[in-house]
Every structure is written in C-alpha cells, then in structure tokens.
Amino acid sequence: MKKIGFIGAGNMAGAIIGGIIKSNLVESQNVIASAKTMTNLNKLKDEYNINVTLDAREVVKNSDIVFMAVKPNIFDGVLESVKDLIGDEKIVVSIAAGKSISSMENIIGDDKKIIRTMPNTPALVNEGMSALCPNKNIEDAELKIVKGIFDSFGKSEVVGEYLIDSVIGVSGSSPAYVFMFIEAMADAAVVGGMPRKQAYNFAAQSVLGAAKMVIESGKHPGELKDMVCSPGGTTIEAVKVLENEGMRSSVINAVCACIEKSKEMSK
Incomplete structure (x- = not known):
C-alpha cells in the first residue's frame, strides 16, 4: 500500500x-494529514x-494518494496552491x-489521476456507503x-459520475432522513409511556436490523414488509396509516429535491 495524505x-x-489504520491497510507512519x-x-x-x-x-510531497478533504468553498484555492506538486503518478x-x-482537471490538468468520491457520515461508525468515480487516467x-x-x-x-447526484440523494444525505424517522418513532413510543432513552434504543436497533435484513437476505423490501404484516394485525394497520399520509411519496419527493439541489450546486 502506498503513502496516503x-x-x-x-x-x-x-x-x-x-478505517485505514484499524484495517492495517498501511502503517501509521505512512499517513500524513494537514489542517489550518x-x-x-x-x-x-x-x-x-x-x-x-x-x-x-508537505502532505502532497509525502503522499502517493492525496485526499482532498476540505470544504467546497475553499476547495479550488487549496487545490490551486498544491497543483505544481501533483505529478502524473499521484492519485x-x-x-x-x-x-x-x-x-x-481544469485546475491540475486532464492528464492527472483523479477519483471523485461521495462517502456518508455512517463512516464514523464503520458503516459508511461510498461512491467512487474515477477519471480516464x-x-x-x-x-x-x-x-x-x-x-x-x-x-x-464504483459508479459513473453522471450518477453522483443520485448517490447524494439516496446515500450522502439520507442519514438525515433516517435520523428523523428514528426520532419520530421514538417520540411515538414516548407518547405511549416509554422513557426517551429506551425509545431511541428500540427505534434505532429496529432500523439497523431491518437494514441488515435487506442487505443480507437479498429479498425485495416489499417482500420483507409483507412478512411482518399479519392479516388484520397491528403492523398492517400502521402501514395503512403511512400510506394514507403519503410516506412513500414524501420520501421520493424529498430525495428528488436533494438530487436537484445537488445538480444546482454543481453548475
């Protein structure tokens, strides 16, 4: 593994x-970071x-792979300040x-090696979902x-860059939607008399487990939903209310709005 900055x-x-250090991808002495x-x-x-x-x-000089992890509003200026150190072999x-x-490419040259990525905040607990878009080099x-x-x-x-706005809508920004869902479920449990901390644990673990079932079972989410909905039972009653309140259309509209905003920001 190369030196990473x-x-x-x-x-x-x-x-x-x-993630790099805990997974032993490189030794710590081969990682360098800078900040203001x-x-x-x-x-x-x-x-x-x-x-x-x-x-x-100093980071660029001592790295084979350089992560640009600065805010978008200062990104161009920082990249401009180090472009003369980015050779053909650096990524x-x-x-x-x-x-x-x-x-x-307009800043450092279209002959340079670039990978545009979009991770999300669950990376902080080693459950991130990231998209990688490599350039032609x-x-x-x-x-x-x-x-x-x-x-x-x-x-x-790995996805085509044309999908990056969709990635932001369904993955990059979506933890916020899930946090709202967990908070709302917990609020309802509190209405029912459950202590708030306990309510958050029940709601969050249920979301975690449901997501894991989707990933590991390979079954369609609708099929998994049907498995929980007994005829005339409590779950189908809740699902009916969610449908009447437009849950799915609200989520679709919200994600589409996020995608459109991402497109605007990229112009």
Whole structure:
C-alpha cells in the first residue's frame, strides 16, 4: 500500500484515517494529514499516531494518494496552491460535494489521476456507503487500492459520475432522513409511556436490523414488509396509516429535491 495524505482533518477525514489504520491497510507512519489549525490534527495524532502538519504542500510531497478533504468553498484555492506538486503518478481523491472531475482537471490538468468520491457520515461508525468515480487516467489496480480504503470503513461501489447526484440523494444525505424517522418513532413510543432513552434504543436497533435484513437476505423490501404484516394485525394497520399520509411519496419527493439541489450546486 502506498503513502496516503489528507488535506483537511475534519470528521470524514478522521473516519477514513481510522478505517485505514484499524484495517492495517498501511502503517501509521505512512499517513500524513494537514489542517489550518492543530486542534483536529492533535486528536488524530494522539489516536492513530499519524504524521501531521499545517502545510498542505508537505502532505502532497509525502503522499502517493492525496485526499482532498476540505470544504467546497475553499476547495479550488487549496487545490490551486498544491497543483505544481501533483505529478502524473499521484492519485487525487476528492470527497467534496459539488466538485466535478472536469473542474478538478481544469485546475491540475486532464492528464492527472483523479477519483471523485461521495462517502456518508455512517463512516464514523464503520458503516459508511461510498461512491467512487474515477477519471480516464485511473488504472484498474489503482482503483482497487482506493476502493480498498473506502471498504475499510463500510462499503463502496464504483459508479459513473453522471450518477453522483443520485448517490447524494439516496446515500450522502439520507442519514438525515433516517435520523428523523428514528426520532419520530421514538417520540411515538414516548407518547405511549416509554422513557426517551429506551425509545431511541428500540427505534434505532429496529432500523439497523431491518437494514441488515435487506442487505443480507437479498429479498425485495416489499417482500420483507409483507412478512411482518399479519392479516388484520397491528403492523398492517400502521402501514395503512403511512400510506394514507403519503410516506412513500414524501420520501421520493424529498430525495428528488436533494438530487436537484445537488445538480444546482454543481453548475
């Protein structure tokens, strides 16, 4: 495995670094991160014993794979400041929303190796879902290495860049929808007399277990739903209310709105 660097040391960078180190993909001395201040860097150094610096250029100099983990509003400026150090063999991996491959190629050159990615926040608990979009210069072996990094803190799939807005809608932003669903179910349990902390545990574990059933059983979600709905029972009564209240159409509309907003931000 090659040397890996991170420009930016926020939550997502920390999750990726944690996955790399815990999975023994590389030794800690082969990972370096930079940020504007030492606050997050000190935390990462203490927890994972990686190299840290306040100089983004130092990261690029000492890395074969460079993760661009800075906010979209400063992304172009930071990339511009290090572009002269990005040679033909370095791989630039972006986790920034709204930054297309072509926009990065316009800064560092269309002969450079770039992978645009979209992870999500469950990466913080090693259950992330990430999309990887390589440009034309990435070789299969290189893509396999980067995919291995993302698989170290969850799951990942390689997709065409034209799907990235859909990825944001169904995966990148969707933890927020699920958190709202868990909160609403817990509120209902509290109405029924259950203590709030216990209600959150029941709701969250049920969502976790249901998601695992979808992934591991290979069955259609509708089939799994039917398995729970006994004739004339409590579950089908709840499902009826959800249908009457437009749950599915609300979710579809919300995800579509997220996708459209992502498209606007990429223009």
